[in-house]
Amino acid sequence: MSTNTKRDLGSNEEESELRRGPWTLEEDSLLIHYIARHGEGRWNMLAKSAGLKRTGKSCRLRWLNYLKPDIKRGNLTPQEQLLILELHSKWGNRWSKIAQHLPGRTDNEIKNYWRTRVQKQARQLNIESGSKRFIDAVKCFWMPRLLQKMEQDTYPSSCSSMTNINFGNSAEASSSSTKTSSNIPSLSPSSPPQREFIDAANHFSTMSSPSNPFSDSFQFSQLLEISEPPKSTPNVFENNVYSYPIQDSYYADTNNYGMEGLNLDPMSIMETYDIPQFDFQTAGSGWMLDNMGDTLWNMDAM
DNA sequence: AAGATGTTCAACCGCGGGCCC
DNA sequence: TGGGCCCGCGGTTGAACATCT
Numbered sequence: 001m002s003t004n005t006k007r008d009l010g011s012n013e014e015e016s017e018l019r020r021g022p023w024t025l026e027e028d029s030l031l032i033h034y035i036a037r038h039g040e041g042r043w044n045m046l047a048k049s050a051g052l053k054r055t056g057k058s059c060r061l062r063w064l065n066y067l068k069p070d071i072k073r074g075n076l077t078p079q080e081q082l083l084i085l086e087l088h089s090k091w092g093n094r095w096s097k098i099a100q101h102l103p104g105r106t107d108n109e110i111k112n113y114w115r116t117r118v119q120k121q122a123r124q125l126n127i128e129s130g131s132k133r134f135i136d137a138v139k140c141f142w143m144p145r146l147l148q149k150m151e152q153d154t155y156p157s158s159c160s161s162m163t164n165i166n167f168g169n170s171a172e173a174s175s176s177s178t179k180t181s182s183n184i185p186s187l188s189p190s191s192p193p194q195r196e197f198i199d200a201a202n203h204f205s206t207m208s209s210p211s212n213p214f215s216d217s218f219q220f221s222q223l224l225e226i227s228e229p230p231k232s233t234p235n236v237f238e239n240n241v242y243s244y245p246i247q248d249s250y251y252a253d254t255n256n257y258g259m260e261g262l263n264l265d266p267m268s269i270m271e272t273y274d275i276p277q278f279d280f281q282t283a284g285s286g287w288m289l290d291n292m293g294d295t296l297w298n299m300d301a302m
Numbered sequence: 303a304a305g306a307t308g309t310t311c312a313a314c315c316g317c318g319g320g321c322c323c
Numbered sequence: 324t325g326g327g328c329c330c331g332c333g334g335t336t337g338a339a340c341a342t343c344t
Binding site for chain 2: 020022023055057065113115116
């Protein structure tokens with residue numbers, strides 16, 4: 001235990017009284033009502049004044065990660081996942097900075113997503129998650145799949161045609177596919193061909209083609225038009241009404257992903273940047289796609 | 303049905319930076 | 324300038340839940 005923690009806790013007597021672990025409804029209520037009246041900040045003082053036997057740190061965390069009314073709950077959308085992948089490739093583990101670009105999502109949530117989903121994929125593929133190989137793999141395969149998923153969500157009627165595409169290995173695929181789907185790997189549920197994937201990732205990391213929309217020279221943020229984080233948060237206590245976050249029903253509007261500032265329409269992304277025209281064969285990786293099999297990423301993990 | 307194993311995520315910890323006196 | 328305090332960040336832990344055997 002560092003001196004810092006001592007400082008945070010105050011005297012030993014106070015330390016012995018301090019509660020830890022999961023918050024109770026009563027504690028939540030105390031915190032919510034205190035902040036409703038006095039606002040947030042000055043957390044140590046707040047904890048004492050509100051009558052909470054918690055550290056200021058604990059109160060801050062509970063508020064910012066759980067109780068704050070503009071927090072969005074539920075699974076991350078493909079759009080959000082895409083943004084996280086892109087921003088992480090740019091900034092690394094700067095969770096707080098990344099979270100600023102995902103309204104309603106906390107740094108903790110993004111960090112958890114990265115550790116439990118993304119790093120899991122890396123582990124399964126035996127690739128170091130921070131490595132260039134992994135970043136390339138994310139750009140070349142996960143991101144296109146998320147785009148595909150976004151398209152499916154946006155245009156459900158086109159799903160069947162897309163999921164049947166056999167990426168890059170048949171004339172049939174290219175002739176029958178639509179403009180927006182011809183080069184996206186298919187989604188059939190099979191286990192990843194790991195050896196091939198690793199070879200492919202190795203190969204791809206040595207490749208730098210300006211025509212490759214997911215190569216290092218391609219800035220994904222061009223597509224995303226990353227907006228500034230919101231300057232202010234909505235006043236949740238308007239009219240003295242507070243919406244208590246109960247499970248996933250806290251935000252009824254699940255279609256509002258808070259991504260209004262982003263141009264994430266998959267159709268426009270693909271058309272604008274001509275992603276379906278991207279020629280993996282020309283770029284030197286046709287062999288790789290032939291060897292990939294149907295699935296590199298477990299879509300369930302998204 | 304029950305124990306083992308895996309996954310998720312809320313909460314904690316330690317550290318460093320900024321501010322104030 | 325140095326020390327104390329507060330705050331925020333990133334890493335880690337562990338309880339609860341889910342899935343597997």
